[in-house]
Amino acid sequence: MSEMVLTTEGDRYVVVTRRFAASPELLYRAHTEPALIQKWLLGPDGWTMPVCISEVRRGGPIRYEWKDGKGGGFYLTGEYLELVPFSKIVHIERMHLPEPTPDNHVETRFETDNGGTLMTMRMTLPNAKTRAAMLATGMEHGMEASYARLEKML
Amino acid sequence: MELADPFEMTQPAVSRHLKVLEDAGLIARRVDGAKRPRRLDTAGIKAIEQWLAVMHKALAKNYDRLDDVLADLKRTTSRGERP
Numbered sequence: 001m002s003e004m005v006l007t008t009e010g011d012r013y014v015v016v017t018r019r020f021a022a023s024p025e026l027l028y029r030a031h032t033e034p035a036l037i038q039k040w041l042l043g044p045d046g047w048t049m050p051v052c053i054s055e056v057r058r059g060g061p062i063r064y065e066w067k068d069g070k071g072g073g074f075y076l077t078g079e080y081l082e083l084v085p086f087s088k089i090v091h092i093e094r095m096h097l098p099e100p101t102p103d104n105h106v107e108t109r110f111e112t113d114n115g116g117t118l119m120t121m122r123m124t125l126p127n128a129k130t131r132a133a134m135l136a137t138g139m140e141h142g143m144e145a146s147y148a149r150l151e152k153m154l
Numbered sequence: 155m156e157l158a159d160p161f162e163m164t165q166p167a168v169s170r171h172l173k174v175l176e177d178a179g180l181i182a183r184r185v186d187g188a189k190r191p192r193r194l195d196t197a198g199i200k201a202i203e204q205w206l207a208v209m210h211k212a213l214a215k216n217y218d219r220l221d222d223v224l225a226d227l228k229r230t231t232s233r234g235e236r237p
Contacts, residue, residue, distance in 0.1 A: 004213060011175075011180075016213055022228055
């Protein structure tokens with residue numbers, strides 16, 4: 001397990017870096033193959049992704065649908081802009097909450113690092129309205145779940 | 155206008171920058187006759203910090219799960235299978 005670092009770059013971008021004990025090829029596959037994406041891109045505990053479309057070609061569509069297990073959920077659509085196996089994925093995505101949020105431009109890079117992989121993901125910092133919509137949907141449940149877990153621990 | 159004075163920028167250019175800050179929730183604007191006074195929106199700044207914290211938590215959880223997915227993949231690919 002490795003420490004994830006999340007920072008802002010200027011006032012427009014969020015940059016996330018993390019190291020993994022696997023090759024860039026496996027990282028690339030886990031980010032592009034639906035059966036693999038559905039296992040980890042889930043956010044808070046209890047969420048699932050019953051629908052995952054990822055057509056790995058330039059202009060190929062992306063669609064992720066999440067369910068919170070309590071009747072709630074939301075979906076995301078997007079397109080691949082650039083794919084360089086196994087080092088770079090550029091795509092745009094928008095969440096439907098249910099109004100579509102402005103396009104988020106995401107660039108994900110995988111570099112060999114000490115026998116593993118350094119991942120760097122750069123995405124657009126969403127505007128205030130989008131952030132509020134995100135907090136009001138799934139991620140807030142995530143916080144509630146986290147607080148509930150914290151209470152149990154205390 | 156007063157905010158534009160110290161900068162070597164046109165007033166419309168300064169207004170565009172202010173619009174970015176306003177959309178980001180960092181400053182707030184009110185209407186006072188022909189003036190549009192701005193103030194720092196501390197609630198907006200706190201909201202960004204909150205969003206970053208929530209985002210950090212959600213992504214960290216995803217990547218911890220991804221560690222497990224990668225470990226499984228390594229096992230299956232080393233046996234020459236695809237999951």
